[in-house]
Amino acid sequence: MWATQTTSRTLNEASMSERHEQWMVRYGRVYNDITEKERRFSIFKDNVELIEAFNSVGSRPYKLSINAFADQTNEEFQASRNGYKMPLGPKLQTVSFRYENVTAVPSSMDWRKKGAVTPVKDQGQCGSCWAFSTIAATEGINQLTTKKLISLSEQELVDCDKAGEDQGCEGGYMEDGFEFIVKNKGIATEAAYPYDAADGTCNSQEEASHAAKIISNVVPMKLLE
Numbered sequence: 001m002w003a004t005q006t007t008s009r010t011l012n013e014a015s016m017s018e019r020h021e022q023w024m025v026r027y028g029r030v031y032n033d034i035t036e037k038e039r040r041f042s043i044f045k046d047n048v049e050l051i052e053a054f055n056s057v058g059s060r061p062y063k064l065s066i067n068a069f070a071d072q073t074n075e076e077f078q079a080s081r082n083g084y085k086m087p088l089g090p091k092l093q094t095v096s097f098r099y100e101n102v103t104a105v106p107s108s109m110d111w112r113k114k115g116a117v118t119p120v121k122d123q124g125q126c127g128s129c130w131a132f133s134t135i136a137a138t139e140g141i142n143q144l145t146t147k148k149l150i151s152l153s154e155q156e157l158v159d160c161d162k163a164g165e166d167q168g169c170e171g172g173y174m175e176d177g178f179e180f181i182v183k184n185k186g187i188a189t190e191a192a193y194p195y196d197a198a199d200g201t202c203n204s205q206e207e208a209s210h211a212a213k214i215i216s217n218v219v220p221m222k223l224l225e
Helices: 002-027 034-055 074-081 129-146 154-160 174-183
Strands: none
Touching (some): 002 034, 129 154
């Protein structure tokens, strides 16, 4: 019995190792040395087992799958992706969005059904979540206003918005991102100013081609109907 269990465990380890190798090829992952590879394999194995255990419960409303971050711990993932800067001093001045007819505000709203949400984007190894949040909101209100869903440029915010607390891949505030778009009189498209997941020098030529702008913090109810 012990021999059978040992053999089974060895086969499972071999299978997991093969999956890790295939995953490395798929996502172009290369490790510095064998020590790092062994550590990453251990994390990969734990994550895969967690995914499979979750998916084995039939009542789940969704399924998990292996992605490009399967060899990272939760702490590593959060450190590399969360660029939102929590206020350390006095609370930031807030700019609220108002509705024209408060009594008619719906209890919920799925912006996807309104065609106001672009496909999922990947911020990469850059703490630019603040820029992605700012741009996603701007894309939505631009679509509701113009009926055109346009993918806008997160990279323009990363490169060009250096006022206040916004510091590209080092993090920032959505509020400052909105303020930049207002003062800049618009924002470029993703196609004109593509994302490269790294801090860069503001490209004034690409930045000058505005595809959307923020002119009001009032959301007309007719856009929500």
